[in-house]
Amino acid sequence: MKNLTLSGGVAHDYPATSAALALVLREVGVESDIHEDFAVVESGAIHQYDLLTLNCVWWTCDQTPDWRNEWHFELSEAARREFLKFFAAGKGLLALHCATICFDDWPEYRKILGAWWDWGYSSHAPFGDRAMHVRTDAHPIVAGIHDFTISDELYTNARITDTVDPLIDAEWESKRHPILWLRNYGPARVCYNALGHGVEAFEHPANRLLLQRGAMWAMRK
Secondary structure, eight states: OEEEEEEEESSSOHHHHHHHHHHHHHTTTOEEEEESSSHHHHTSGGGGOSEEEEEEEOBOOTTOHHHHHHHBOOOOHHHHHHHHHHHHTTOEEEEEGGGGTSOTTOHHHHHHHSEEOOBTTBEEEEEEEEEEEEOOSSSTTTTTOOOEEEEEEEEEOOEESSOOOOSEEEEETTEEEEEEEEEEETTEEEEEEOOOSSHHHHHOHHHHHHHHHHHHHHTTO
């Protein structure tokens, strides 16, 4: 099984976290290639992979002008076309942490992921110990996993496209926020896991298991 991780962006140590994720997935037989540019997508080489992982923050930066010169990103038409072909083939998507912020110039991406970051409404609780609440034990991704605490940055108030039924949520300012959810995009399976600001999240036993199971579920394994 082969995974393509798109990695990079501002305010996170993506080289370290993408390398840590590769080790986590290797434990269940998934080998990862890590790319920090989109040539692998635009060329069509993406189709040799079974899973696409987004561990990145690539967006237009219109709301953060101090970063715009260095980090401004617009998703090319070629990349959009190859993404859609990848998902139409029933391949899997594992989207992590900042994935809700990515590709804000492409409306279809909101439908793929099920949510998006709305500047001025969405926000995050600062890095610290956060309590994760497992809402059900009926799905194999969370089977045997109980509520746990993890040191991470908590993303809050994402705009939801329709509905998501989270397997895990967390409380912040007297409101529950979805942390991990699953959805289908046509024949493709999508797993979004909001954890993963730093390497600590990839070393936590419960989250390691969630990442492994989420990847396997997305690939229908």
